[in-house]
Amino acid sequence: MPSFNHSYICAQLMRQFLLDESLQPMPDLTLDIESGMSPDISVFRKxxxxxxxxxxxxxxxxxxxxxVEVMGLHQSIQEMLDSAKLLLKAWVKAVWIVEPYARSVFVLSGKEQRLFHQELVETEGIRVDFAKVFFVERWRGTAVVSSGKQLTSGQAAIMPPAVSSSAAGILRH
Incomplete structure (x- = not known):
């Protein structure tokens, strides 16, 4: 079951893919690979x-x-890499595995295997700025995080847009 952060990342990716008129992103499309693989987003030439x-x-x-696959709460990177290999064997040119917690992207293709962090990623002429996907909002005010340390007004607490369950309340001023 996709989580809030999973859905948020997919929406941010779709937003960027749709800016390119030559692309047609399709969410949750079942491909005729193995017993029917359904990547989070399949990107085709329009x-x-x-x-x-x-x-x-x-x-x-x-x-x-x-x-594109966005890792879920209960998925391991090895499972995702194994799925990526099956997709590549079935003539998908590239696979991006997005790891939300580390804000990382594993890029696999027949030519390369690379790891990116919050930066511009380009494969097969398809570009996404992951700094925008993993946008971090600066919150001002008082924030108490799980460590018990309190940040006061004037200090910037960097928190993801969807505050994790490990963080206590955030008060915006």
Whole structure:
């Protein structure tokens, strides 16, 4: 079951993909790979997407240029990397695995395996600025975090937009 942060990251990614008129991102599309893999977002070149509103399909036969997976609370990086390998074997050109807690992106393709942190990522001509995806809002006021340390007015507490359950209350002024 996707969490709040998972959904937020997918929405931020979709927002950036849709800015590029040559792309067609499709969330939760089932691909005809293995027993039906469904990446969080499958990105196609727009000219390759031709819906037929008189007859739908359950599994897409054509592989996307990019498959994006956002790690969930109960997924391991090894599971995600294994899934990425299956996608790459099925002719997906690149896979991005987004790890929300470390604000990292694992990029896998036939050419490379790289790790990025809150920066511009480009694969197959598809670009996303992960500094915008992992936008960190500066909160002013009083914040008490789980360590018990109190930050007072005038100090900036860096907190993610969705405050984790380990943080106590945040008061905005």
């Amino acid at each position: 000219e390759e997407v031709k819906p037929d509103f008189f007859e739908d399909i359950l599994k897409a036969k054509k592989a996307p240029v990019l498959a």
